[in-house]
Amino acid sequence: MIEDVVERGVKIGARLGASEVEVYATRRRGIDIIGTRRGIERITSGERVDVGVRVAAGKRVTVQGGMLSRVEDVDSVVEAAVKIARTLPEDPQWISLPKEIGRTRVEETVDRRIGEPDVEYFVEVVRLLLKRPSEMDKRAFTSSASVQLATVERAIGNSYGEAQVEESTSFGSFVSVKAVEAGEESGYYDFYLAPTLARFDPETMARKATEIAVKTLGAKRVPTGAYEVILVPRVFSGVLASLIVPAVCADSVQKGRSPLGGRVDSQVLSENLTVIDDGTYPGLAGTRSFDDEGVSTKRKEVFDRGVLKGFLYDTYTALIEGRSSTGNAFRRSPYSTPTPWISNLLVNPGKGSLDDLTRDVRRGVVVYATIGEWLSNPVSGLLNATVTNGIYLENGEEKHPVKGVVLSGNVYEDLRSAEVRVSGATESFDRFVLPSLYIPRMILAGE
Amino acid sequence: MSMVDLDKARSVLEEALRRGADHATVRLQERVYELIVYDTGVLRSYTTSRVVGLGVRAVVRGGSGYAYTTSLNKENVLRTVESAITVARVADRYGRRVLAPLTPVRDRYATEFKVDPHSVDPETKVSLLRDVNTSSVKREGIVSAVTRLGLERDRRLIVTSEGTELEIDVVGVGFAHMAVARYGAVIERVSDSESYIGGYEHIEKRDWGKFSEEIDELAIKAAQSKTPPPGAYTAVVDNEVVGLLLHEAFGHASEGDGVVTGASILKGRVGERVASELVTIVDAGLVEGGYPVPYDDEGAPKKRTVIVERGVLKGYLTSRDTSPELGIELTGNARAQDVTFDTLVRQTNYYAEPGDWRVEELFEGISFGIYLKGRGAMGGQVNPSVGTYTFSIGPSYIIRNGEPAELVRGVVVSGNILETLKEVDAVARDLKITTSVFGGCGKGGQLVRVGDGGPHLRTRKIIVGGG
Structure with a gap:
């Protein structure tokens, strides 16, 4: 159906006199199963079809969108877009929609068990996540657990090429474990998000959440000061997504909102950090054949041993600089104007395990979870993340759990040190493949 | 049509x-x-x-x-x-x-x-x-x-x-x-x-x-300004920051679904002192400056709900299924972003009642502290089961000798739900509530429009992170 929406929309736009038309349509079918301490709480199922239409009348451009009930509903969206586009001022930087839409072959993006689900099986998965933590430790219980199954079809086409269509599946699972002992409370959650069930292991998820929830019972603040800090992959991903990713997106750079403007080919991070954006990497949440404007995805180095190699571009920002899109167009919703963003982000591993990193810590904190890292300022590079689950270490030994302290400082100063290290072991989750990160000096705001 | x-x-x-x-x-x-x-x-x-x-x-x-x-x-x-x-x-x-x-x-x-x-x-x-x-x-x-x-x-x-x-x-x-x-x-x-x-x-x-x-x-x-030295501060908090503080530091933990499942740190604490006696917190569907929620998405009227009265926890926000479980009245707080979501228990307009101090009086006697300003604040987040919250603040002022002095940037505060509001020692009379059509409150992947605010208040201890 969505292919028809795209073809019809592009044709109508042309008939109405638009100089360029792009139609992006998605159809999402899904089932969510949510359980709490009370048992299976609710099951939700549904289907939505959304369309986003980008129309150019010369250099006058607009995006209109909405949910569709029938294929013909795209007509009114395109009509509105053409009508509005004509009234707008020109965007002098507009050159064109992508002229080469295409695709890269990608793997591990579809799982039949998600597309045609056995609902009872997934109910049992949620039930396992609900009961396992209290079996593992009397102080622990699951406050909520869920699975989300979805089949997503995307279709995109424009005035310059045939529609591209891709179907993928998505599986998410979440478990939140609470631990209570002698008036002290703690909690930790673990999650899985990928196109397939290939790496899904609910037993391990339940165990990890339980272990960290129990281990961080009785947490307190440490005094304000400089510490060695180790971020587990999930916390590392939060720092990257909040500070580094916005700074390497070409729109921020072009508008003067990135501290990395003009720094290509210079040493920005530690030599131990090689960062790659790769939309073709198998089996991650951002794995896809083409980006949100139909440009084929690719692999590119963003930082090679700490040296900034380049920025992430969509077509609009690329054409401003006379270069090609890097296949990084991203729409926050089908109705949004595309902007550059990561596809999947990988950091090359170093050596050893997380334990090997902690063994040499003289005075530091291992951080298992933070909140508010997204409140950091990518324009200035200032990091602020509040620790909810951490362990204070002295001479490699775990002393006591930590919470409520704020990791703060300039991320480019903290990650520039030659002593920054990453573990050999990596974790794959969501759009990331990341090791744990050791930072030799970071300011913690506490007591 | x-x-x-x-x-x-x-x-x-x-x-x-x-x-x-x-x-x-x-x-x-x-x-x-x-x-x-x-x-x-x-x-x-x-x-x-x-x-x-x-x-x-x-x-x-x-x-x-x-x-x-x-x-x-x-x-x-x-x-x-x-x-x-x-x-x-x-x-x-x-x-x-x-x-x-x-x-x-x-x-x-x-x-x-x-x-x-x-x-x-x-x-x-x-x-x-x-x-x-x-x-x-x-x-x-x-x-x-x-x-x-x-x-x-x-x-x-x-x-x-x-x-x-x-x-x-x-x-x-x-x-x-x-x-x-x-x-x-x-x-x-x-x-x-x-x-x-x-x-x-x-x-x-x-x-x-x-x-x-x-x-x-x-x-x-x-x-042109500096970041503040990180650490614990006495703070005067403006209306907008009070709104963020209440929403993050208290509002989420008072949502009945988290209480039922045992995730909230406020579970089992009705009748306990959770804030200074100067603090009264309300969730109301229709207030000046807020986002109107006359009824929730289950069709229940959104009543004016008193969550904290003079520092004592009085109840929680409820939906049709959490109300019987908690044995408290239905407050009309089941809300969904749109029809593609089932409802969750959410805040509507969550704010503190005004006190009787004049705003200038809050600064008196603070030899070194911080005046936390909301303009430019980005929002916040809480983990209601750990009790830790955080939010960003706009450019703010260091307080020296009872008066706002130099501007500081990059301010983020954090604290603990059960501690912060106990440290409030003065509440001003200037109630202000606002909403936004650009954002709202996120929970479970859903965004809903909310209102928040309150009067200026003073707290003896809040953790400030900075550069």
């Missing part, structure tokens, strides 16, 4: 009951959102999105199922009804749910407006943004600026098997501006927005050039 009308909702409800639902709730929605973005002299985007769809909640014995569709043809609607019932039957095998009774109400609530924001011609809206944005970018010290206009109309129909039939129609408009200033090697951004419930007349009557100029000036000054 609209596919979203009460007759449609009634017929879907009948179908659900005919096919075996013991109870059913049908939600229909049509929401139009227009967002215009002018970025550093260029119209970056002009987008309009329309959400139209239907959701059905069916309860079969003790099981609850929710299904939705954006395709309103007969075949799809019937399939959606069937799907809700099928999944409710599956859920019934594993859990028991009791719903609080709902007194049937028939009502229509619509916000008043003079000028329908979507009928104003695009050129008028774009030229307003262009004028403001281009003069901002010309200002010395400003390197880039983003100016936005958000225009929204959200119409929701809710019909339940108890006989409730509601139509809620809310129109809102807002203007936002973000300025990025550079001073030497320091780049700093400050953003602020103003939203109004009502029509485009609110946009027409305000001087947005002046509004944006103030933000630009603040960004320029902030870029």
